[in-house]
Amino acid sequence: xxxxxxxxxxxxxxxxxxxxxxxxxxxxxxxxxxxxxxxxxxxxxxxxxxxxxxxxxxxxxxxxxxxxxxxxxxxxxxxxxxxxxxxxxxxxxxxxxxxxxxxxxxxxxxxxxxxxxxxxxxxxxxxxxxxxxxxxxxxxxxxxxxxxxxxxxxxxxxxxxxxxxxxxxxxxxxxxx
Amino acid sequence: xxxxxxxxxxxxxxxxxxxxxxxxxxxxxxxxxxxxxxxxxxxxxxxxxxxxxxxxxxxxxxxxxxxxxxxxxxxxxxxxxxxxxxxxxxxxxxxxxxxxxxxxxxxxxxxxxxxxxxxxxxxxxxxxxxxxxxxxxxxxxxxxxxxxxxxxxxxxxxxxxxxxxxxxxxxxxxxxxxxxxxxxxxxxxxxxxxxxxxxxxx
Numbered sequence: 001x002x003x004x005x006x007x008x009x010x011x012x013x014x015x016x017x018x019x020x021x022x023x024x025x026x027x028x029x030x031x032x033x034x035x036x037x038x039x040x041x042x043x044x045x046x047x048x049x050x051x052x053x054x055x056x057x058x059x060x061x062x063x064x065x066x067x068x069x070x071x072x073x074x075x076x077x078x079x080x081x082x083x084x085x086x087x088x089x090x091x092x093x094x095x096x097x098x099x100x101x102x103x104x105x106x107x108x109x110x111x112x113x114x115x116x117x118x119x120x121x122x123x124x125x126x127x128x129x130x131x132x133x134x135x136x137x138x139x140x141x142x143x144x145x146x147x148x149x150x151x152x153x154x155x156x157x158x159x160x161x162x163x164x165x166x167x168x169x170x171x172x173x174x175x176x177x
Numbered sequence: 178x179x180x181x182x183x184x185x186x187x188x189x190x191x192x193x194x195x196x197x198x199x200x201x202x203x204x205x206x207x208x209x210x211x212x213x214x215x216x217x218x219x220x221x222x223x224x225x226x227x228x229x230x231x232x233x234x235x236x237x238x239x240x241x242x243x244x245x246x247x248x249x250x251x252x253x254x255x256x257x258x259x260x261x262x263x264x265x266x267x268x269x270x271x272x273x274x275x276x277x278x279x280x281x282x283x284x285x286x287x288x289x290x291x292x293x294x295x296x297x298x299x300x301x302x303x304x305x306x307x308x309x310x311x312x313x314x315x316x317x318x319x320x321x322x323x324x325x326x327x328x329x330x331x332x333x334x335x336x337x338x339x340x341x342x343x344x345x346x347x348x349x350x351x352x353x354x355x356x357x358x359x360x361x362x363x364x365x366x367x368x369x370x371x372x373x374x375x376x377x378x379x
Contacts, residue, residue, distance in 0.1 A: 019240045022343040050289045054279045057296040059205050060272025061244025067273055071280035079277050087265065090241030094249040095261050097239060098232075108362040114231060115360060116353025119324035120346060121234040122315050123331025125210065129308035130336040132207055136300045145298065149305025153211070154313060160211065161203045164302045171298015 006073050007081050009040070014066055014085040025063040025086075032069075042073045063087075141174045188223055190263055193255045196221070197248075197267035205303045209244050209268075211310035213251060224254050230318065238346050244268070323356045 013035055021028045029052075036042045043051070051072070055065030063086065070082030104110055137143045145167055152158045152166075188196070200212040210233060217223045229251070236246035245265065252264025283289065319328050331349050334340045 018242070021242065022240055022341070025242045050283060051280070053289060053293070053296055054283060055276065057205070057292070057299055058272045058276045058279065059203060060201050060269055061204075061209055061242055061248070062207060063242040063245065064272050064276040067276040068280045068283070071277060072284060076277055079280065080273070083269070083273060087242065087245050087269065090239070091245060091249045091261070091265055094236070094239050094241065094246045095253055095258065097235065098250045098253045098261075101235065108364065109354070111360040111362065112354045112357035113350075114227065115323075115357040116327070116355070117234045117346070117350045118227065118230045118318055118353075119327035120331045120349045120353055121230045121237070122311070122318050122324075123328040123349075124237060124335060124342065124346070125233070125307075125311040126315060126328070127332045127335035128207065129304065129311045130332070132300075132304040132307055134336075136297070136304050142297075142301050145301040146305040146308065149302040150309035150312070151305075153306045153309035160208060160215070160306050163306060164203070164205050164208075164299055167298040167300075167302020167305075168295045169298065171294045171296070171301065174298075175294030 004074050004077065006040075006042070007078060010070055010073060010078055010082050011085040013040075014070075014082045015089055017066075018086040018090040025066075032066075036069055043069060047072060141170075145170050185222055185224055185228075188221070188255055190256050190259055193252065193260055194263045194267045197252075197264050198271060201268040202271035204268075205299050208303045208306045208310070209247065211306050213247070214310060214314065217251065217255075224251060226314070226317070228254060230314070234346055234350070237342055323353075327353050327356065 017025075017028050017032060020031070033045070033048055037045050037048055048069075051065050051068035054068055056062065058064040064083075066082045066086055067079040071079035074081070133143075133146050137146045149163050149167055152163050153160060196216055200209070200216060204212045210229075213229055214226065218226050218229055232247055232250040232254070233243075235250060236243045239246050245268075248264050248268045249261045252261035254260070255264065315328060319325050327349060330352075331345055334345045334349065335342060
């Protein structure tokens with residue numbers, strides 16, 4: 001059921017969501033679920049879960065599920081409106097911050113800021129991978145696929161796309177066992 | 178405008194879009210950082226690893242999708258405003274198309290079960306790639322005692338204590354700046370003599 005009249009509301013909701021997502025869109029999932037399922041009745045809670053899974057299986061940054069919600073509400077225009085409303089206004093802010101940061105190139109405190117923040121970022125990256133593995137590798141087969149993928153990646157000889165495809169095949173085969 | 182450091186070379190807008198389109202189509206679940214690292218830093222030298230890590234931390238502090246923020250910051254380094262807009266379109270374009278198609282198929286069939294095991298395999302492989310990439314970055318970047326103190330603190334705060342990432346970047350970032358405060362460049366004055374003398378004798 002396509003409902004083009006909901007598009008302004010979609011834009012408003014995802015515009016707000018973009019600016020309230022700190023530390024990534026994942027942090028706003030409960031809020032989004034409340035609005036989309038309970039409050040606006042855009043989608044059912046099963047559809048919310050399914051669209052999330054679809055978004056995870058789609059390449060690109062991990063926020064593709066908003067397209068799915070927009071699509072269910074108002075078709076292709078709805079999907080595009082949801083994505084762009086979440087992305088573009090925040091992107092403008094990010095751009096401004098990036099260029100302001102650039103203007104501080106010769107600031108005397110710049111070296112300590114750079115060197116102090118990089119190890120923190122490394123810790124964040126490690127924590128992100130840890131959480132990801134913790135949530136996905138819930139059995140021995142899962143742990144094996146993660147280890148094999150990490151190992152293949154670290155050899156620097158295997159294209160990551162191939163690793164991903166192999167992962168998909170492994171997932172399919174192990175479900176047949 | 179000096180967006181790129183002297184040791185990097187800027188690609189044309191067409192080159193940027195071509196490379197990022199491939200990354201956009203290939204980077205499943207959280208492997209975006211790994212692709213940026215390998216394709217933009219290691220293979221092409223368009224940005225340095227330190228620049229990428231700096232952008233990753235800014236992307237975490239700002240509101241919005243972290244991957245989207247990172248794409249804008251990296252795109253800006255590669256080609257200013259057109260670079261940022263082109264990068265965003267290239268990184269999101271392939272996935273957005275696929276997601277629209279997948280949503281249409283999903284609405285038409287109403288079920289996902291058949292694909293769940295494949296999705297799980299994709300997510301596992303992507304988690305492995307992300308982990309491999311973080312480990313190799315950690316191996317290169319954590320070389321001083323100060324870095325070795327900060328990185329595990331951030332890891333424990335996020336992964337074990339589940340403290341808000343925004344807060345962690347602010348608080349531990351401030352602590353990091355404090356630890357590295359001796360690298361603060363001196364005010365415009367020539368070096369005091371004792372330092373120069375000490376350097377000669379050692």
